[in-house]
Amino acid sequence: MKLLKSWYGILVLALPSLFAFATQTMTGTINLILVGDLGYVVIAVVGVSNIIMYNVFAIFSGIGHTVNYLVAQNFGASEMRKGMQRMYLALVVSLGVAIFIAFAGWLASGAVLKFTGGSAELVATGGEYLELRFYAMAFGIISFVFHGFFRGVGDTRTSMVVSIVANVLMVGLTYGLTYGHWGMPNMGVVGAGYALLIGEAVQLVICLFVFLGPMHKRYQTRKLQNPDWKELKLISQESGKLGLQEFSMSVSMYIFTMFVLKLGDLAAAANEVALSVMSFGFMPAFAFGSTATILVGQGIGERRPDKAKKAGTNTAVLGAIFLILLGTVELIWAVPIARMYSSDPGVYELAAHLIQVSAYLQIFDGFYNFYAGGLRGIGDTTFLMKASFALSFGMFVPLTYLFVMVFEWGSMGAWLALYSFLVALGLAVMIRYYRTDFAFVKLKEAHG
Numbered sequence: 001m002k003l004l005k006s007w008y009g010i011l012v013l014a015l016p017s018l019f020a021f022a023t024q025t026m027t028g029t030i031n032l033i034l035v036g037d038l039g040y041v042v043i044a045v046v047g048v049s050n051i052i053m054y055n056v057f058a059i060f061s062g063i064g065h066t067v068n069y070l071v072a073q074n075f076g077a078s079e080m081r082k083g084m085q086r087m088y089l090a091l092v093v094s095l096g097v098a099i100f101i102a103f104a105g106w107l108a109s110g111a112v113l114k115f116t117g118g119s120a121e122l123v124a125t126g127g128e129y130l131e132l133r134f135y136a137m138a139f140g141i142i143s144f145v146f147h148g149f150f151r152g153v154g155d156t157r158t159s160m161v162v163s164i165v166a167n168v169l170m171v172g173l174t175y176g177l178t179y180g181h182w183g184m185p186n187m188g189v190v191g192a193g194y195a196l197l198i199g200e201a202v203q204l205v206i207c208l209f210v211f212l213g214p215m216h217k218r219y220q221t222r223k224l225q226n227p228d229w230k231e232l233k234l235i236s237q238e239s240g241k242l243g244l245q246e247f248s249m250s251v252s253m254y255i256f257t258m259f260v261l262k263l264g265d266l267a268a269a270a271n272e273v274a275l276s277v278m279s280f281g282f283m284p285a286f287a288f289g290s291t292a293t294i295l296v297g298q299g300i301g302e303r304r305p306d307k308a309k310k311a312g313t314n315t316a317v318l319g320a321i322f323l324i325l326l327g328t329v330e331l332i333w334a335v336p337i338a339r340m341y342s343s344d345p346g347v348y349e350l351a352a353h354l355i356q357v358s359a360y361l362q363i364f365d366g367f368y369n370f371y372a373g374g375l376r377g378i379g380d381t382t383f384l385m386k387a388s389f390a391l392s393f394g395m396f397v398p399l400t401y402l403f404v405m406v407f408e409w410g411s412m413g414a415w416l417a418l419y420s421f422l423v424a425l426g427l428a429v430m431i432r433y434y435r436t437d438f439a440f441v442k443l444k445e446a447h448g
Contacts, residue, residue, distance in 0.1 A: 006314050013294055014318065016160035017151065018287035023160075025283045027167040029276050031174045033341055035192055038178075042189050043342065044265050045126035047272025051250075051257045052112060053133050056104075057140065058250035060097045062243030063090050064144035066235055068290070069297045069376045071152030073443050076301020080153075085225035087149050089232050093239065094145045098138040105134020132193030139200035146207035151294055153219070162206050170199030230446035238444070241381040245372075245388040252392035252421075259404045260414050266346050267411050273341040274354035274415075277334075281326055281362035288319030288366070289373030296377025305438035312374030312433065316367070323366045331359035354415050361419045367426035371433040379444040380436065387428050396421035 028050070035042050067090045074083030109131035114123050143162075150159040173184075173195030180186025187194065216222045260271045292315040299308025330337065334355040338348040372384055399420055403413030 006311070007318060010288075010291060010295065010311070010315050010318055013154060013156050014287050014291040014315070016156035017290050018284055018322075020156070020160040020163035021283040021286050022280075023164045023167040025279050027170050028279065030171050031192060031195075032272070032276055034171075034174050034178055035189055038189060041265060043272060043347075044261075044268040045129060045189060046192070047268060047275070048113065048257060048261070049126060049130045049133050050272070051254050052130065053137055055247065055250040055254050056101060056134070056137050057144075058246035059243050060094075060101070060141050060239075061144060061246050062239035062241065063094050063097065063141070063235070064148035065242045065246075065293075065376060066090065066148070066238040067145050068148035068152045069293050069379065070235075070238070070444060071149055072154075072294050072297030072377065073301040073379075075153050076298035077303075077443060079301075080219055081225065082231075083152070084219060084221065084223070085228060086231055086235060087145075088225060089227060089235050090145050090148075090239075091142070093232075093235065094142045098141050101141065102135055102138040105131050105138075109134060126189070129189050129193040132190070132197050136193075136197040136200040139197075139204045143200065143204045143207050146204075146211055149211070151290055152297070154294060154298070155215075156291075156294075158210055162203060162210065165206060166199050166203035169202055170195050173198055228446065234444070234446040238379075238381055241385040242376070245381070245385045248385075248389040248392040252396045255397050256400050256414060256418065259400050260411065262404070263410060266344070267350070269342065269344075270347045270350035270354065271411060271414070273338055273347060273351035274358070276341065277330065277337055277351070277355050278358050278362060280330070281323055281358075281365065282369075284319055284322040284326065285362075285366040285369035288315050288322070289369035291315050292370055292373030293377045296374045300378055300438075300441055301443060305441055308377065308441075309374075309438045312371070312377070315373070316370035316430075319366055319370050320363060323363045324360070327359040327362060330355050334359075350411060354411060357412070357415060358419065361422070364419070364423040364426035367430050368422065371426075371429040374433050375429065375436075378436070378438065378441045380432070383432055384429070387425065387432070391421060391425050391428065395424060 071083045110127040147159045174192045176182045176184035177191030292312045295311035296308045334352040338351040399417035403409045403417050
C-alpha cells in the first residue's frame, strides 16, 4: 500500500510533465510531417536546424535546470523567500542570454548552417528558416526558466497547460503558413519558422501572466527581493555546469549529424525521421527525470534523505515501465510509423530499420535521464558535467567517426555508436546515484 501511494504521488507529478513533453514532441513530429511534402531536402533542413537549436538550447538550458532543483530544495525547506530571490536572478541572466541568441541568429544563421556540412541546396533552402528558429529560441530560453520554477514548486499541471496551448498554436500556424491554408500566406518552410517564433512568444506571455498573476498569492511573485550577488554567483556556476553537461551531449549529436550528412541527403532524412520517432522515448525519460529532480530536491529540503533516495528509485522504475511499453510499439509498427513521415521508400525503409534496432536500447537513455534528475535534485552537478563531457568526446564522437568514416557501416554504424554511448552514460549515472550516501547531502547554499 505504501509503495502504491508513492507511485501515485510520482504519477501525479510525472503525467502532466509527460503530457507537456508529449505535446512538444508531437509538435516537432507533426511539423516534420507537415513539411515532408516539400521534399526530403526540406526534411533534412528541419532536421539539421533541430540539431543546431538543440545545441543552442543545451548550452543555456542550465539556467532552467538550476532554478528547477534550487527552488525544489527551497520549497521542501519552506524557504520560498530565497527561492523567489533565486528565480528573479535567473530571469535576469536568461534575458541577457536571450538577447545574445537573437543577435547570433541575425548575424550568423547562414554561416552556422553552412558549417554543418550540408549540401549547397540544403544551405540555400534553410538559411531564413534557421534564423527564425534562433529568434524563437530566445523566447524559449526565458520560458524554460518559468517552467523550471513551476515544476520546482510541484506545479507540473500549469507547465503542462502552458505547453499544450503554445504547441497547439505552433502546429496550427505551421499548417496554415507553410501551405497557405485558412487565408494565411503560402510561405513554405519559412512559414514553419514563423509559426514556431509566434508560438514561443505566446508561450512566454502566458508564463509571465501565470507567474505574476495566480501564483502571486501563494509565493509573492510580484514582490522583488533584494539581490544577493553570492546567489547570482551560485546560479551562474550551477547553470554553467548543467549547461556544459547538456552542451557536451548536444555538440556530440551535432558532430554525429555532420557524419551522417556525409552519407547524403537521403540518409540525413532517414536519420531525422528515426530521431523524431525515438524522441517519443526521450519524452517519458525527460518527464520522469524532471519528476526525480522535484521529489529528490524536495526530500533534501525536508531533510529526509531516505525519502529522497527512495523517491528517485521509484521514479526510475515507473519510467522504465513506460519505456518498455513504448519500445514494444516501436518495434512492431516501425515501418508504418516511418511511412507517416515520408513516402520515399529509401527514406522510410532505412528509418524503420533504425527504429527497430533502437526500440529497447532507449531504456539506457531513460536510465541516464532518471538518475541524472535525481543527482540534480541533490546538487551533484559536477559529476553530471564530467561524465557527460568525458563520454561524449572520449567515446561517442570517436566511435561515430570509426564506424561511419573508417568501417563504412553507414547509418547503422552511426546509430551503433549512439547507443553504445547511451548505454555507458546511463550505467555511469545510475551507479553514481546508488553509490552516493544521501545522509551527507546538504542544501545547496551560496558561498562568497
